[in-house]
Amino acid sequence: MNHTHHAAPGGVHGTGHMPPAAPAGLKDPVCGMAVTTASPHRLEHEGRPYYFCSAGCLAKFSADPATYAGPPKAAPATETARETDIGQGGETLYTCPMHPEIRQDHPGNCPICGMTLEPVMPSLDDDDNPELKSFTRRFWWTLPLSVVVTVLAMFGHQLGWFDMAVQSWVELVLSLPVVLWAGWPFFVRGAQSVAHRSPNMWTLISLGTGAAFAYSVIAALAPGVFPDSFVSMGRVAVYFEAADVIISLTLLGQMLELKARSQTSAAIKSLLGLAPKTARRIKADGTEEDVPLTHVHVGDSLRVRPGEKVPVDGIVTEGGSAVDESMLTGEPLPVSKRPGDKLIGATLNTSGALVMRSERVGAQTMLSQIVQMVAQAQRSKAPLQRMADQVAGWFVLAVVAVAVLTFLGWGFFGPQPSWVYGLINAVAVLIIACPCALGLATPMSIMVATGKAAGQGILFRDAAAIEHLRSVDVLIVDKTGTLTAGKPAFDRAVPAAGFNADEVLRLAASLDQGSEHPLADAIVAAARERGLALDTPENFESASGIGVSGRVAGRLLALGNTALMAQAGVAVDALLAQAEALRAEGASVMHLAVDGRLAGLLAVADPVKASTPEALATLKAAGLRVIMATGDGLTTAKAIAARLGIDEVHGGVQPADKLALVKRLQDQGHTVAMAGDGINDAPALAQANVGIAMGTGTDVAMNSAQITLVKGDLRGIAQARKISEATIANMKQNLGFAFVYNALGVPLAAGLLFPFTGWLLSPMIAALAMSLSSVSVISNALRLRGKHL
Numbered sequence: 001m002n003h004t005h006h007a008a009p010g011g012v013h014g015t016g017h018m019p020p021a022a023p024a025g026l027k028d029p030v031c032g033m034a035v036t037t038a039s040p041h042r043l044e045h046e047g048r049p050y051y052f053c054s055a056g057c058l059a060k061f062s063a064d065p066a067t068y069a070g071p072p073k074a075a076p077a078t079e080t081a082r083e084t085d086i087g088q089g090g091e092t093l094y095t096c097p098m099h100p101e102i103r104q105d106h107p108g109n110c111p112i113c114g115m116t117l118e119p120v121m122p123s124l125d126d127d128d129n130p131e132l133k134s135f136t137r138r139f140w141w142t143l144p145l146s147v148v149v150t151v152l153a154m155f156g157h158q159l160g161w162f163d164m165a166v167q168s169w170v171e172l173v174l175s176l177p178v179v180l181w182a183g184w185p186f187f188v189r190g191a192q193s194v195a196h197r198s199p200n201m202w203t204l205i206s207l208g209t210g211a212a213f214a215y216s217v218i219a220a221l222a223p224g225v226f227p228d229s230f231v232s233m234g235r236v237a238v239y240f241e242a243a244d245v246i247i248s249l250t251l252l253g254q255m256l257e258l259k260a261r262s263q264t265s266a267a268i269k270s271l272l273g274l275a276p277k278t279a280r281r282i283k284a285d286g287t288e289e290d291v292p293l294t295h296v297h298v299g300d301s302l303r304v305r306p307g308e309k310v311p312v313d314g315i316v317t318e319g320g321s322a323v324d325e326s327m328l329t330g331e332p333l334p335v336s337k338r339p340g341d342k343l344i345g346a347t348l349n350t351s352g353a354l355v356m357r358s359e360r361v362g363a364q365t366m367l368s369q370i371v372q373m374v375a376q377a378q379r380s381k382a383p384l385q386r387m388a389d390q391v392a393g394w395f396v397l398a399v400v401a402v403a404v405l406t407f408l409g410w411g412f413f414g415p416q417p418s419w420v421y422g423l424i425n426a427v428a429v430l431i432i433a434c435p436c437a438l439g440l441a442t443p444m445s446i447m448v449a450t451g452k453a454a455g456q457g458i459l460f461r462d463a464a465a466i467e468h469l470r471s472v473d474v475l476i477v478d479k480t481g482t483l484t485a486g487k488p489a490f491d492r493a494v495p496a497a498g499f500n501a502d503e504v505l506r507l508a509a510s511l512d513q514g515s516e517h518p519l520a521d522a523i524v525a526a527a528r529e530r531g532l533a534l535d536t537p538e539n540f541e542s543a544s545g546i547g548v549s550g551r552v553a554g555r556l557l558a559l560g561n562t563a564l565m566a567q568a569g570v571a572v573d574a575l576l577a578q579a580e581a582l583r584a585e586g587a588s589v590m591h592l593a594v595d596g597r598l599a600g601l602l603a604v605a606d607p608v609k610a611s612t613p614e615a616l617a618t619l620k621a622a623g624l625r626v627i628m629a630t631g632d633g634l635t636t637a638k639a640i641a642a643r644l645g646i647d648e649v650h651g652g653v654q655p656a657d658k659l660a661l662v663k664r665l666q667d668q669g670h671t672v673a674m675a676g677d678g679i680n681d682a683p684a685l686a687q688a689n690v691g692i693a694m695g696t697g698t699d700v701a702m703n704s705a706q707i708t709l710v711k712g713d714l715r716g717i718a719q720a721r722k723i724s725e726a727t728i729a730n731m732k733q734n735l736g737f738a739f740v741y742n743a744l745g746v747p748l749a750a751g752l753l754f755p756f757t758g759w760l761l762s763p764m765i766a767a768l769a770m771s772l773s774s775v776s777v778i779s780n781a782l783r784l785r786g787k788h789l
Contacts, residue, residue: 028362029068030057035294053362054297093120107131114189114202116258132258138182139251145174146244153241157234164234168220175240179213183247199396205250207400211430213243215423226424270703271371271679274346279311280304282355296361304343304354312345313360321352322517326480326678334517336546351517352542399433399746406750414751421751421760428749428761433742445734448784449727457695457711458720465706468689469724472673474665475619475717476658476684479630479640481677482694482714484606488519490526491587491603494578504600506532508559508592510552514540519588520548522604547590558593565591565598575601586636608640615714616644622718625670629658631680658684675714676705692717730784734777741773 028035029050041052045065052058061068094117096102096110107130108117116131149171152159156167190206193199216238219226223236278290282301296302296312304310310323322334325347334350337343343356345365362368403426410422446463453460460466480486493501493508509527512520514537527534537557540550546567547560558568565572570593572579579589579601587605591598616626627648630637634651641649650661658674662684665672674681674688682704685691693705694712709716747753749761 028053028057030060053294056297056299094118095120109189109192111192111196112198112200114193114200129258132255134185135251135254135258138185139248139255142178142182142244143248145178146241146248149174149178149244150241153238165223168216168223168235168238171238171240172217172220175213175216175244178244178247179209182251183209183243186247186250203396205246207396207430208433209243209246211403211427212239212246215427216240216243271367271682274309274679275367276309276311276346280308294362296358298358298361300358302356302358304349304356306349306351306353308349310343310345310347310349310354310356312358313365314343314345314356314358316341316343316354317357318355319353321354322350324348324350395433395742399429399742402746402750403427403429410751425749425751425760429746432745432749432761445727445731445781445784448781449723449730452785452787453720453723456716456719457709457713458716458723459695459708460720461706461708465690466724466727468671469673469707469721470728471671472624472690472721474625474627474670474672476627476629476661476665476672476674476688477646477714478658478676478678478681479628479637480606481712482675483612483628483640483644484608486606486677488522488588488604489607490522491582491605491607494575494582494601494603496574496598496600499594499599501600502530502532504592504602505530506534507552507555507557507594507599508590508602510535511537511540511548511550511557511559513537514550515542515548519590519604523602556595559590559602561590565593568593568596570596570598572598574598584635584639586639608643609713611713611715613644615718616646618715618718620645622721627661629653629661629684631678655680655683659687662687673717674705675717677712692720726784726787730781733780737776737780738773741776745773 030052035051035053039051039053041055041058043050043052043058043062045061050061052061093103093105094107096112096115096117102110102112102117103120104117109115110117116129152161152167152171156162157164161167162170186202187206187210189202190210193203219236219238226236275293277293279293279296279300280288280303281291281296282288282303288303293311301317302311302314304321306321316337316339318339320336320338323337323343324334325344337354343354344367345360346367360366406429407422407426410425411419414421446460446466449466450460477483490505493504495501495504505523505527509524509532512523513534524534535553538551540548542548547558547564549556549558549560549564549568551557558564558570562572570591572591575591575598579591582589582601582603585605587603590602590604592600592602619626625648626646627650628637628641628646629650631653634649637649637651641647650657653661658676658681662672662674666687666689671690672688673690673692674684675692675694676685677694681693685693685704690707691705692707692709695708707720709720745761748759751760753759
């Protein structure tokens with residue numbers, strides 16, 4: 001039975017009632033284009049409404065609904081990772097940066113690590129992070145209370161503002177908003193970690209602050225239950241300030257983390273921002289109109305004027321121009337386009353006017369596919385596993401077990417009042433095991449290292465890059481903009497018999513003054529640098545895609561490729577060998593004809609950066625295997641590789657090919673770094689264990705990479721490796737400090753030395769030990785600033 005019914009144009013279903021309202025963020029199930037419930041192209045299939053961008057897509061769906069319709073049931077609230085980034089009803093899916101297998105259709109926290117979930121596929125109109133707003137508000141509203149409580153705890157007895165018993169009540173009242181309001185999300189996450197049987201940092205924070213606060217509340221409300229030995233300066237010691245300060249510092253840390261994590265979607269947002277917002281559509285009657293990009297359909301005729309971006313993928317039907325495709329392909333030179341040539345959406349039309357026919361729209365365009373690849377690579381990356389995280393779960397369980405054993409041991413076997421001793425010592429165990437030092441051990445080293453690296457022109461985006469860089473054994477490098485400057489520069493002029501090199505350059509530059517092509521700019525700039533006097537061209541004409549012609553000082557000139565020479569009847573055989581040799585070196589070659597006779601050749605090339613040979617030698621000496629992967633032709637790529645001593649070359653590769661190369665090497669057990677500068681490098685940069693972008697390249701490359709070399713100098717990679725090695729060593733030292741303090745402090749707090757020495761560790765001393773452990777970690781991390789690398 002056929003359950004597919006068309007909706008009337010007005011939107012009312014044939015039975016006379018409206019179909020169920022569709023959620024926002026709808027997609028055409030055929031082409032993937034964004035649509036709204038206002039679309040006149042709509043039908044209902046098996047009880048669900050579907051909306052389309054055009055009658056063509058609706059017709060395709062009607063002919064074969066099973067191919068395009070999704071399963072009738074909505075996705076479960078939480079599920080394992082899938083290839084889709086949009087839920088069945090068009091809703092946004094959320095995932096955990098640390099555990100990408102977690103997916104759900106609403107915001108929340110990761111059930112494994114407690115981290116805030118973020119959208120799988122960000123959009124350009126994402127609102128501010130509501131959790132960041134919440135934490136910021138909680139932090140600033142309660143920070144004054146934390147400061148006042150801390151001042152009272154440290155100097156209250158000297159200031160004499162209150163009786164000490166009254167001061168305990170004052171600290172309690174001031175601490176209530178800090179702990180029960182500002183710290184409430186931490187206790188919720190701590191409870192969730194217990195419910196999910198996944199102990200994490202929130203378990204430790206909630207236990208530590210909860211124990212300090214609960215103990216202090218009892219000490220303030222019922223001080224008589226404590227032995228006289230716990231009375232200090234007229235009151236039973238309370239530790240409200242410990243709970244307050246831990247919560248305030250944790251809120252600050254979360255604010256910084258959320259701000260940093262918001263930048264991880266910048267790469268995809270930059271890619272989404274490349275596409276033009278509108279297209280100029282040519283109607284059947286020849287009139288033209290500007291329409292939103294979402295209204296462009298397959299088969300539409302579109303006009304692309306000079307300086308405009310190509311709206312979608314398609315084919316040229318009229319006109320000719322040079323199109324800058326560097327933002328997607330990495331090619332440094334604009335590509336000539338004539339009728340029949342393919343166009344890529346989001347590329348830039350530099351000079352002539354074009355008319356094109358759209359062939360791929362919406363999710364089918366190359367830009368959309370690159371966006372999907374970047375998103376998938378980012379989400380498929382293994383989550384960062386810090387050394388502290390590897391033991392955190394067992395550490396939490398061990399501390400809780402020790403605290404329980406301490407409480408029971410003192411209660412049953414300790415001196416009177418035994419259960420009070422048990423409570424106090426159990427609290428001391430939890431406080432001294434508070435994860436401040438453990439939590440600071442890695443981030444402090446990372447903060448200092450990133451600051452030092454930034455001063456040397458090396459920008460690390462996250463801790464994972466610092467951790468992984470030292471273990472990299474394969475480096476994939478792009479050619480254009482990474483090994484080379486990425487800008488065309490005049491290389492040389494080769495004169496034919498009867499001409500000299502300067503004369504060839506002067507005549508070509510004089511003619512090229514009328515051209516806007518980047519190759520022409522390079523020739524004119526070279527002539528002016530040499531002080532050559534240029535004449536004004538006359539009767540200038542541009543033969544689309546093959547060259548230019550005109551008169552200079554009364555002489556007829558033609559400058560272009562072999563096709564232009566053949567058209568002008570000029571023989572090029574005399575310099576054929578020299579032209580092939582220049583092309584083998586990676587140069588673009590143009591022929592100059594004067595009055596129907598070959599005058600010479602001009603070569604324009606993308607020069608190798610001066611620092612590249614030294615950088616590659618240093619990296620090879622460090623044991624790295626260097627591979628070149630470029631969108632340029634294999635002949636050009638091999639020529640550059642031979643000059644630089646690179647043995648493994650992949651030429652003519654597309655973004656998907658670079659991504660596949662990275663994955664293949666990773667599957668072979670290698671730790672891979674990818675260095676590139678173009679949008680075409682973005683998927684591979686995101687997939688690599690460490691992505692390294694040139695600061696001289698595109699914003700998308702820098703947003704996809706974990707490391708940016710501001711100067712675009714590959715020597716920075718060797719420097720970054722040294723920083724990575726020093727930082728990991730420092731992190732291990734910090735973790736060692738943190739664990740030593742806990743290893744010594746926890747048994748002391750539990751009272752194991754009491755039978756031999758009579759020593760007990762009050763929560764106050766436990767808090768002091770906790771502070772000293774944090775100070776030692778911070779001081780050791782700061783040593784990185786003065787370390788010579």
